[in-house]
Amino acid sequence: MPRSTAAADVFNAVAEPRRRDILVYLASQERAVGDIVAALELAQPSVSKHLKVLRDVGLVHVRRDGRQMFYRTNVEAIRPIQEWAGIFERFWGHQLSRVKERAERPSSGKGGNA
Amino acid sequence: MPRSTAAADVFNAVAEPRRRDILVYLASQERAVGDIVAALELAQPSVSKHLKVLRDVGLVHVRRDGRQMFYRTNVEAIRPIQEWAGIFERFWGHQLSRVKERAERPSSGKGGNA
DNA sequence: GGATCATATTCCAATAACGGAATATGTCAA
DNA sequence: TTGACATATTCCGTTATTGGAATATGATCC
Numbered sequence: 001m002p003r004s005t006a007a008a009d010v011f012n013a014v015a016e017p018r019r020r021d022i023l024v025y026l027a028s029q030e031r032a033v034g035d036i037v038a039a040l041e042l043a044q045p046s047v048s049k050h051l052k053v054l055r056d057v058g059l060v061h062v063r064r065d066g067r068q069m070f071y072r073t074n075v076e077a078i079r080p081i082q083e084w085a086g087i088f089e090r091f092w093g094h095q096l097s098r099v100k101e102r103a104e105r106p107s108s109g110k111g112g113n114a
Numbered sequence: 115m116p117r118s119t120a121a122a123d124v125f126n127a128v129a130e131p132r133r134r135d136i137l138v139y140l141a142s143q144e145r146a147v148g149d150i151v152a153a154l155e156l157a158q159p160s161v162s163k164h165l166k167v168l169r170d171v172g173l174v175h176v177r178r179d180g181r182q183m184f185y186r187t188n189v190e191a192i193r194p195i196q197e198w199a200g201i202f203e204r205f206w207g208h209q210l211s212r213v214k215e216r217a218e219r220p221s222s223g224k225g226g227n228a
Numbered sequence: 229g230g231a232t233c234a235t236a237t238t239c240c241a242a243t244a245a246c247g248g249a250a251t252a253t254g255t256c257a258a
Numbered sequence: 259t260t261g262a263c264a265t266a267t268t269c270c271g272t273t274a275t276t277g278g279a280a281t282a283t284g285a286t287c288c
Contacts, residue, residue, distance in 0.1 A: 034264065044264085044266090047265090048265060048267080049267085051266090052266080052267090066264090067263065067264045067265075068264060069264080069265065069266090
């Protein structure tokens, strides 16, 4: 029984490197499928399939214009991932007994941790 | 050819719901395998297998004490996920033409976005 | 050593994800 | 309508992943 009945959730969809690439590519601007194929150097059917997965999970929006389909990343849908990873943020400093990691923290914010 | 040769990377390892649960459970405190089994109500072999995946990817640390193995989440290893998701943070507000999403933002922190 | 506890590994069956090739669907132009 | 273009879907083979049961490994205690 592979993964939880497959890419039914965002985490699963994002487990694929190519899909992550696509999401990044589509984040700043909407693009036609052909552009994705060209930019990421993937086979067209492959891109369509990845896009379907991303669509099913709500990670991208689509718009049709003539015979082209314009995709765009739905950045809101990525929040669950951000938030999940954020759970561990408060432990950032607790673990490395070295205090030096303090320096590499960008701006942290979020207060809280001991 | 499923996923990129498997849980060779963090994103893949985290695609499994149970593994995410385990990581959260082990974030604040190290725990013996038996505790994980009891707390998450999973079969022992299953837990051992998930732990192996997490170990291989560096998402957990292990320590042996007698016949028990104490696992603990390596929170540092989760940063790549945080950072990847962070790529989209700057687009947070750009997308929803409705301004109302402004209201549902909890406290965000992390400064930055427009 | 032998028994027992704690965890890891192996074997198995079921499932599905992925890539590639071929083909289908849909849209526009003439 | 026919033809070309853009994208989607289907089919196929390969490979992993997962859970479950059984078993193996390692450590402690007697």
